[in-house]
Amino acid sequence: MPQPCDILLTNAHVLTMDQEFTTWPIGAVAVAGNAIVAVGAIASDYAASETIDCRGRVVMPGLVNAHTHAPMTLVRGLADDLRLDVWLMGYMMPVEREFVTPDFVALGTSLACAEMIRSGTTCFADMYYFEESVADAAAAAGMRALCSQTVLKFPAPDAASFEDSLERARDFITRWKGHPLVVPAPAPHAPYTCTSEILRACSELAAEFGVPLHTHLAETALEVDTSRREHGMPVVPWVAKQRLFDARVLAAHCVHVDEGEMSTLKKAGAGVAHNPTSNLKLGSGIAPVVKMLERGVMVGIGTDGAASNNDLDMFEEMRLAALLAKGTSGDPTALPARQAVAMATRIGACAAHFGDLTGSLEPGKRADLIVVDLEQVHNVPRFSRDAQAVYSQLVYAAKSTDVVDVMCDGRWLMRDRRLLTLDEEALGAAARDVARRIDAFLIRREQSVLQKLVAIGGAAEQESFEIQVKARRASPDAVLAALAGDEITVLRTVHYHQYDTYFFFDDPAQGRLRYREDEFLDDRDRVVNARARLTLTGPSREAAFGSVLLFRSRFFAPATHSPRFYREYFKPARERQVEKDRRRWLVAYRGVQFYVHLDRLLDPPAAGCFLEVKSRTWSRRDAQDKAAVVADLLGRFGAKPDDTIDEGYADLESSSLG
Ligand SMILES: [Zn+2]
Numbered sequence: 001m002p003q004p005c006d007i008l009l010t011n012a013h014v015l016t017m018d019q020e021f022t023t024w025p026i027g028a029v030a031v032a033g034n035a036i037v038a039v040g041a042i043a044s045d046y047a048a049s050e051t052i053d054c055r056g057r058v059v060m061p062g063l064v065n066a067h068t069h070a071p072m073t074l075v076r077g078l079a080d081d082l083r084l085d086v087w088l089m090g091y092m093m094p095v096e097r098e099f100v101t102p103d104f105v106a107l108g109t110s111l112a113c114a115e116m117i118r119s120g121t122t123c124f125a126d127m128y129y130f131e132e133s134v135a136d137a138a139a140a141a142g143m144r145a146l147c148s149q150t151v152l153k154f155p156a157p158d159a160a161s162f163e164d165s166l167e168r169a170r171d172f173i174t175r176w177k178g179h180p181l182v183v184p185a186p187a188p189h190a191p192y193t194c195t196s197e198i199l200r201a202c203s204e205l206a207a208e209f210g211v212p213l214h215t216h217l218a219e220t221a222l223e224v225d226t227s228r229r230e231h232g233m234p235v236v237p238w239v240a241k242q243r244l245f246d247a248r249v250l251a252a253h254c255v256h257v258d259e260g261e262m263s264t265l266k267k268a269g270a271g272v273a274h275n276p277t278s279n280l281k282l283g284s285g286i287a288p289v290v291k292m293l294e295r296g297v298m299v300g301i302g303t304d305g306a307a308s309n310n311d312l313d314m315f316e317e318m319r320l321a322a323l324l325a326k327g328t329s330g331d332p333t334a335l336p337a338r339q340a341v342a343m344a345t346r347i348g349a350c351a352a353h354f355g356d357l358t359g360s361l362e363p364g365k366r367a368d369l370i371v372v373d374l375e376q377v378h379n380v381p382r383f384s385r386d387a388q389a390v391y392s393q394l395v396y397a398a399k400s401t402d403v404v405d406v407m408c409d410g411r412w413l414m415r416d417r418r419l420l421t422l423d424e425e426a427l428g429a430a431a432r433d434v435a436r437r438i439d440a441f442l443i444r445r446e447q448s449v450l451q452k453l454v455a456i457g458g459a460a461e462q463e464s465f466e467i468q469v470k471a472r473r474a475s476p477d478a479v480l481a482a483l484a485g486d487e488i489t490v491l492r493t494v495h496y497h498q499y500d501t502y503f504f505f506d507d508p509a510q511g512r513l514r515y516r517e518d519e520f521l522d523d524r525d526r527v528v529n530a531r532a533r534l535t536l537t538g539p540s541r542e543a544a545f546g547s548v549l550l551f552r553s554r555f556f557a558p559a560t561h562s563p564r565f566y567r568e569y570f571k572p573a574r575e576r577q578v579e580k581d582r583r584r585w586l587v588a589y590r591g592v593q594f595y596v597h598l599d600r601l602l603d604p605p606a607a608g609c610f611l612e613v614k615s616r617t618w619s620r621r622d623a624q625d626k627a628a629v630v631a632d633l634l635g636r637f638g639a640k641p642d643d644t645i646d647e648g649y650a651d652l653e654s655s656s657l658g
Contacts, residue, residue, distance in 0.1 A: 002047040006410065007031040009371070010043045012054035013390060016361040017061050017345045021338060023387060029059055031367040034180070034410035039361050052405075056375045058390065060341075061360050062122025062368040062408060063314040064348035067214075067252040067273030067302030070126045070134055071100070071108030073115065074434050076306040078442075083568060084220065084282050085561060090569040092307060094445075094455040095438055096129070100157035104434065105133035111431050112312055113141035114422045119313045119400030122368040122408040123359075125250055125273065125302065125352040127187040127214050129158040132172050135182045142413045142421045144368060146250065146352050147176070148187035148214035151202055153195050162198050166205070173209050181409060183211060183354070185250075190216040191239055192223055199242040206247035212353040213247035215239075218256045220284045236261035245270060248353050252302060254292070255285045262288070262295045271298045271351025274343070276320040278304030290325050290334050293343075298355075300348025301340075315400040318344045322395055337395035338388055371405035372398060449510040452570060453536055453557055463553040465623035467594075467630050468614040471639035476598055476609050478638040483585060483596070487636060491593070492586040495521045499579050501563045503572035511538040511553075513570060515563050532559035534566070548641065549627045551620075579603040589633045592626050611639055 007030070014027035016039055028043035029036060038046065079091035105128060116124060123144040126134050131149035138145040149169040151162060159165035169186040176184035188194045188202040206213040218224055218235040231238045236257055239245070245268035252273040254265070265272060274289050292299050301321050303312045318340045325335030349359025358368040372394065374382060379397050383389050406414040413421050445451040473479060483490055496518045503513040513536050520529040538553040559566075567575070581600040586593060597612040613630055617623050634641060 002045055005030040005032040005037055005046045005048045006050065008043065008046050008048035008051045009054050009059050010051060012057055012059035012371070014039060014361065015058060015060040015341070015390065017342060018360045018362050023390065025384065029361055029369065031410055034366055036361055036363055036365050036367050038363055054371055056373065057404070058372040058374055058394065059361070059369055060372065061345040061358065062370050062406060063120045063344045064300060064352060064354070064359055065116060065121045065124040065302055065312065065314055066250070066271070066300030066348040066351050067275055067304055068112070068124050068126055068312060069128050069305030070112035070124065071105040071128050072305035072307045073111040073312070074104060074108040074431055075438070076310045078307060078438065080310070085565050086568045089456055089561070095442070096157050098441060099434070099438060100129055102130045102133040105130040106137045107427070107430050107434065109134045109137035110141060110422055111427045112306065113138060113143050114419055114424050114427055115312045116143065117141065117406050117413045117419060118403070119315060120370040120372070120403035120406060121312070121314050122370065122406060123349065123354060125214060129156055135176055135184065139179065139181050140421070142408050142411050144181050144354065144358060144408055146183045146185055146212060146214060146354065148185040150187045150189050151198055152189040152193040153198060154193065166201055169202070170205055173205070173211055177209055177211065185211045185214050187214040190219070191235055192226060196242045199239060199244050203242070203244050203247045212250055213244065214250045215252070217251040217254055219253040221256050224256045234258065234261060236264050240264055240268070250352050252304070253279065253284070253287065255279055255287045257288065259291070262292050262297055265292070266295050266297045271300060271353065273300050273302040273351060274321060275302045275304040276317055276324050278308040281308055286324055286328050289321065290329065293339070298347050298351040299343060300351035301344045313400045314344055315398065318395050337392040340395050341391050367410040368408050370403050373402045373404050374398065376402055449505060449513060449570060450536055450555060453534065453555060456569065457557060457560065460557070461553060461555050464616045464618055465620060466550045466552065466614060466616050467548060467623060467626045468550065468612065469548055469630055469634050469641040470645040471611045471634060471642050472608055472645060473611050473639060474608045479598055479611055482636045483587070487589065489588040490585050491588060494584045496582050497521060498582050500577065502576045502578070503566070503570055504574040506573045508539055511536050513572070515559055515566055533557065534559045548630060549623055577603065590629050592629045594630065594633060610645060611637060
């Protein structure tokens with residue numbers, strides 16, 4: 001007497017992806033409720049309400065995308081072929097600050113779910129902001145997900161501070177723990193975006209609720225170098241010291257880990273998500289996947305976010321994982337197709353700490369499965385001599401579009417390539433609308449150097465009158481003598497070495513941007529301190545008395561990145577480097593305070609020195625009073641104003657001065 005079940009898939013080439021890699025060239029899978037009840041030659045043992053003939057098709061576990069940022073489908077293709085810092089700080093973060101809301105996250109996740117279901121993924125490990133909206137959208141789409149709420153040391157779109165984001169994570173975990181499809185988790189973003197306090201707090205939170213912890217580890221060589229410099233050790237031992245592994249960790253990337261770190265990951269029971277496309281696209285390197293697997297580390301495969309991939313196609317990632325392992329080792333037997341499929345299913349499920357629920361077709365596990373059509377022309381013909389051939393067929397020939405049916409938790413999400421839980425057309429229209437708004441925002445921003453400066457971290461404006469005269473002197477002697485005299489009172493003096501990089505733009509109305517590094521020198525010319533800052537100087541709005549009095553705006557911002565970053569981000573039309581030795585005095589003369597600069601040009605080298613007397617004020621009246629005094633002060637130094645000397649010494653080559 002056959003037992004009842006809900007759905008019976010028959011005549012399929014069943015890949016169970018269990019520990020023994022059991023396959024059934026002509027097999028069946030019986031599903032009751034949300035669970036698998038039987039797999040194998042069991043078709044005649046069951047009577048189902050729905051029986052599906054899967055002749056010519058593979059039935060296998062749904063794929064597990066072990067690391068992604070689902071909502072980032074909405075920024076797919078927004079900025080590509082950029083270095084990680086320019087891409088992240090220059091584009092992703094400013095756009096996220098402006099646009100990421102719960103609605104944005106829900107829409108982006110639904111779009112991602114549509115794409116993932118279409119390409120055979122039933123389970124994904126996510127990390128983003130407003131993670132509750134990811135959870136809602138994933139559950140509505142019927143997908144299984146590890147939803148991890150980002151915690152970092154910077155203000156984020158969903159939290160003003162790390163305390164806020166930690167509170168948000170706790171709240172989210174409390175409300176979603178025990179959900180049939182969603183496992184909530186905290187996600188300390190990465191060691192370099194978190195403090196040790198954040199790492200510890202997240203680990204404690206995860207341990208308290210018995211949920212996993214999702215993070216990025218050792219993605220770039222720079223991250224490892226910085227960790228060695230700041231903590232005296234690489235990334236994995238550092239986070240271990242912060243007790244991160246008290247939680248069940250899912251670590252994305254692990255591109256730059258040594259053998260000791262692999263052992264630590266293994267001992268800690270941490271899962272790793274290998275993201276081959278993202279690591280290649282961002283030039284981060286190639287993770288030592290085979291070595292990690294040999295040591296027993298659970299290494300799954302992920303797509304990472306659509307901004308760095310740019311799709312969520314696990315078939316592509318499986319193929320790339322297998323090919324990269326061979327290409328980098330020179331060994332074509334490295335990471336065989338069967339292992340790649342295991343990484344994308346059972347091992348990935350274990351890495352994301354879903355191993356007891358999904359990742360293989362075994363009685364008792366959830367019914368998360370896909371049906372793949374192997375009769376498409378690019379899959380023809382097939383051979384049965386080698387039982388492994390079906391895996392290489394899937395990895396090297398099949399495409400994600402060969403997935404015809406998708407089931408998660410016993411529910412059909414796609415039948416005959418038609419999505420059942422999502423409206424693709426409506427999602428596409430809504431996504432195109434968001435893209436239009438982001439486009440308009442960036443187009444507006446890209447037209448203005450000032451807007452770009454503001455976007456990467458705040459610029460303080462000073463709109464001021466500047467009283468400024470310059471002169472060239474053959475020798476500093478007369479200036480030094482006058483400063484030593486009774487007429488001028490020296491209030492303060494500083495000596496420094498300045499490295500200026502000027503960025504010029506085609507449109508003079510944009511002003512010019514100066515990246516300045518000051519090295520402060522002591523009386524024996526030793527560097528005692530350094531600082532870097534950016535100044536955007538707008539064109540003069542008005543000028544009087546030749547160059548003595550100018551009215552213009554300046555915007556100051558701390559320079560937290562390298563000149564290379566700013567060059568790639570601002571894309572100046574021209575640039576010029578100036579290196580000089582500057583002595584600066586703050587003086588009082590006839591009751592007015594001025595700065596006196598005496599510059600010696602080192603690069604490009606120039607004979608003699610440049611004298612500059614300047615002051616700044618916010619009132620026209622005050623400016624006029626000071627302007628009247630400044631010419632007199634310059635006379636004290638035996639000099640006359642010379643309008644041809646530019647602040648950036650930009651005219652140097654063309655003028656007779658050099
Ligand atoms: Zn990531």
